[in-house]
Amino acid sequence: MSAPVTESGKLMTFPRGGIHPPEQKITQDQPIQACPLPQEAVVLLAQHIGAPAELQVKVGDQVKVGTLIGKAPGLISANIHSPVSGKVKKIEPRTDASGYPKTAVLITVDGDEWEDSVHESKDFPWNGRPLKRDIQASPEEIRTALANGGIVGMGGAAFPTNVKYMVPPGKTPEYLIINGVECEPYLTADHRVMLELADEVMVGTEILRIALGVEKAIIGIEANKPDALSLMEKKAQDYPNISVQGLVVKYPQGAEKQLVRAITGREVPSGKLPLDVGCVVNNVGTAQAAYLAVQYNRPFIDRVLTVTGTGLSNPGNFLVRLGTPIQQVIELAGGLPEGTGKIILGGPMMGKATGSLDTPVAKGTSGILLLDQKQAKRAAVQPCIRCSRCVGVCPMGLEPYILSELARQNRYSEAESRGIMDCVECGSCSYTCPSHRDLVDWIRYGKARIMANRRKGKA
Amino acid sequence: MITLFAVLTLGGLAAMFAVLLFLVSKRFHVTEDPRKVDVEALLPGINCGACGFPGCPGMAEALVKGADEGDISHLVCPPGGPTTMESIGAYFGLEVGASKPMVAVLRCNGSCANAPAKTTYDGPANCAIAHSLYAGESGCPFGCFGHGDCEVSCEFDALHVNPETGLPEVIEEKCTACGKCVIACPRNLFELRPIGKRSRRVFVSCRNTEKGAVSKKHCSVSCIGCGKCAKVCPVDAIPIENNLAYIDPEKCIACGKCVPECPTGAILATFPIKVKKPVPAGEPSPAAKPAPAE
C-alpha cells in the first residue's frame, strides 16, 4: 500500500490488537444519489440512545418536512422531526433495528412541503445549497441548535450530540476528533460525504470545535481512502485549527477509544470516556449534520447510507429520508437479490441483522448490507484450540476465550475482574477465531447480566 | 537397631501430629446450635434457594432464629412442601404457615405450528442471548424461544424442551416450584401456580400485550384481550389488562367455562373440557401430558 501524502507524512494507528478483514468497499466510487420519497414514512420515536421522544402529533395531523413530531423528554434523548410532508395516518409499534416493536409515527406522504424555517436547506450542494462559512453562533447557541435539530452521532450508536459538548466541571477538553475512519468493511457513506460534502464537513467540524471550546480539531481518515484524505488535507489548509491525520487501515480504528489512542497517543482508562483524556469524538457525518443544524436550522431528517452487498446489481450511496422502509432503498440499489440470507443494518462487524424488509431507516443506520445465504450462516462451533488469536486481536487487551467461557458459566465476578466490562464488542475475536466460537455473543451476555445485577444492586 | 529407630521416628512423628491436631481443633473450635443440624436434616438438602435463603443451611439458620423469636410461620420450603414444614413445626412445637403446593406453568403456547418462524436465529442456543437480539423467530416479542434456559436451570429434571413444539414442558410430579425457571426465563414466561384440586388448573397461556390484530400475526393462539372469557367467568376471576387476560388462581374454581369461549384457544386447562364449538389448533396443555423423561 502506498501511503498517501499527509501533513505529517506518517500514518498513525493504535498499537494493540486489531484485524484487517477484506475491505469490500465496492461502492466507494458511487456518487451519492437522492432516494425518492417513500409513500409512507415510518418515523420511530426512539432512533437514539436514551429515552424515546415524546409524541407531539396525533392521527390526522398534517405535517411538513421539519415539523417536530417527537420532543426529547430529558437530556439523554433527541428530538424527532418529520422527514416528509403529509398526514399522520397511524401511531403504532413497528419493528426497528433492536428487533422489537417500538412506537412509530406512520405518515402518508403527500408532496414535499418544507417548514418555512428549514426550507432554505432543501437543496443539496450540487444543486445549489450555498456554503455558509461564517459561524456566528456562540457555543451555547450551537448546543441548543444541535439539541433542537435532534442531531445524534451518525456512526451507529446514535448518542445525542449536544450532550457530548456539555463538558462537566473539572474536565478540560483539548482536542476534537472527527472520525472519518469508516473501518467497517463494505461501508462507504462517510467516504462519499467527505468527498462530496467536504466543505460542509469542514465548517461542521469548525462549529463543533467552537462548541467544545478547543484549539485543535483533528480529522482521522484511514489510508484506504486516499482521495478523501488528500481532499480533506487540501480543504484543511483554509482552516488553521483543523488538521487531517492519515491512519493505517485497521479495524476497529473507528471505535472511540482506539481512535483517540491512534491520534493522540492517550489511552482512555477503563470505565472512562474520551473526555477524561481531553477528547471528544464525532463522526464526519455528524459534523455535516451539525453544519446544517447550526447554519441552516435544518433538523436531522435524512442521511447518507450505503446499500451494498456482492449480489446487488446497483449498489451505491444514497441520501435517504429517515423513515423510508429499507425495502425501498434496496429496490433503488437493484432490488433484493435471489438467495439473500441476511439483511444487516450497518456494517458486517457491528451492524444489526434484521428479519424484516419493513424496518425503517433511522438516524443510526449507516448502511444496509445484504449477505447471501452462504455468507449468512455461521460455521459450526468447534472446540477452542487455544490458538490465542482472540487474545492477539483484542484491541482492549482482554482474553476473549476466557471471558466468553466465564460468562457462559455465569461466573460473573471472575469475568469482571478480567475486564469483561471493557469489551467494546468490536467482534475482532469472533472474526478471527478459527474454531468459529461465539465469543462476542457470550461476552455480551455476560456484560448484560452484570449490568442487570448492578442495577438490581442499586435499586 | 534399625527397626527400633524406625519405630521411634514414626511413633514420635505420630505423637507430635496428634498433639498438634488436638491443639488446632481446640483453638479453632466452632460451636454450632445443635438444632440447626437437626433442622437441616429435615430439609430436602437440595440448596435450591427457593425459600429466599442461601441454600438449606441458610434456611435452617433462619428457622432456628425464628424459633427463638417464637414464630416460623413466615418461612416456607417450596420444594419440601407441607410435609417438610409440618415436621419442622413439630420439631419446634410451633405453627407453620400454610403452603399451597405449587407448580411451574408456562404461559406461552407459541409452538412451531402455532407461531411459525418467519426468520432464522443463528447463534448460541441460549434464550437470553436471543432475547437481547430480537423479538424471536415468530416475531412475538413476548413468546418462548425454546432454547431451554429453563431446562438448564431446573435441578429436578422436571423441565424439558419438546423438540417438536419447541416449547418446554413441565413434569408436574417432579416440579418442586423452586422458581429457578421463573428467574431463568428472560421473558418471564413461567408462573408458579397452585397445583389445584386433582391437578385441575385453567390458565391463559400467553403474555402478549400487543393489540389483538398485531399479536395474531405472530401466533394463532395468542390472547387478543377480547374479554369473552371474563364475561363467562362465574367467579369474576379474569381481569383483562393491556389486551391480555389473566386468570387469578386464587379466585379460579377451575370450572373450565372460559376455555371453549376463547376465540384463539389461548386458555388451556389441564383436564378435558367438553367442547361445544371447535377450538382452532388447541394444543393439549403441557402439564396435562407430561413428556416422559428422557
Next chain:
Amino acid sequence: MSSSFVVSLSPHVRTKDSVSSVMWTVVIAMVPAILAGLWAFGISAALVLGLSTAACVLSEWFITVVMLKKPNRLADGSAVVTGLLLGMNLPAGTPLWQVLSGAVFAIGVGKMVFGGLGHNPFNPALVGRAFMLTSFPADMTAWPAPNLFRWNLLQFGGASRYTATLGADAVSGPTALGLVAEGAAHTEGLSAIQGLPGHLDLFLGTIPGSMGEISALAILVGGVFLLAKKIISWESPIFFLAGLSVFTGLFWILDPSRYADPLYHILAGGAMLGAWFMVTDMVTSPMTPRGRMIFAGSAGLLTGAIRLFGAFPEGASYAILIMNSFVPIIDRYIRPTRFGSKQADLSRKGR
C-alpha cells in the same frame, strides 16, 4: 414472507480460516522435513510414518465414534498432525508394533482422556514418544544410518535389532548429540570423539537420527512457512532456540574443548523440530506473547540442561513436556496488558 432471513448477533463476517485449515497447513509445513526423512531412510521411514499416522487417525476415530458415540471430527486434521509428528520423532526402522502402541497411547492417553482436541495439557505426539522411550529404550535409541534402499524386515517382527544379524551397516552408531555427550564425559574432550558430524551435515541432514529431525534446513523451510501463514508466532521458536543457546553457550564459553557450541546444539537432535513444531503447538502453549516467551525460553534452557547433564543425550521432548505442565500457571499470571491500564499521559501532545 417467501424467504426466511437469518438473524444473528454481530460480527456477520468471519475469517476463512478454520481448525482444519490450520491443521492442514501444519501438515503442509511438515512436508519438507518428511521428504528429508524419506530421502535419508527410504522405505523403513515411510512405514513408520504411515503407520503412526494411520494408527493415530484410527484410534481417534475409534474413541470418538465407537466409544464415546460423538460426531466424527477427523476432518479437522489434528490426529494427522499428531501422527506425523510422532512418526517424525522416531528412528526409522522402529518395530511397527512399537509404533502402533505409541500412536494409540499418544491419542488415547495424550489427547482423548482429557476431552479431545483443545483440552490436552501435553503435546500428544510427545506423550507418545515419551511413552515409547521409556518402554522401548533400546529400539528408540538405535539410529540407522541414512540409507535410501535399506529396509528392515525385522521391523515387521517383534525382535529388537540388537539381536538381529543384518550386517554391520544396518545399525549405525549414536547420534551427534550422543557423541557430544560422550565427548563431555571423555577425559580428552570432544577432540577424542571419532566421526562427529560437522555443522553442514547437521544442517542438511546427512546424519543418523529420528527421521524428521535430521535436516535442520527442511524443518526451517516448514517453520518459516508457518510463520508466513501466521499459524505460529515468532516468540515460541526464537525463544526456545535462544534459551538453548544461552545454556549451552555458557558452558561452551567456559570450556569449548568439552562442550559443543550453541549452533551445534541448535542444529543437532530434536531442537529444530521441537522449536518449530512442538513448542509452537497451540493447544499446549500459553495464550499471550509474553507467556510464550517464558514458556519457550524455559523449555530451551531445560533442553540444554538435560542435554549437558541429564541421563539422555537429547532433552527437547522432555523439556517441552515439563513446560507444558506449567502452561496453566503461566496463563494465570501472564495476562495481556489491558487497554487504558497505563496512566493516561496528558502531558504528551497529540500528533
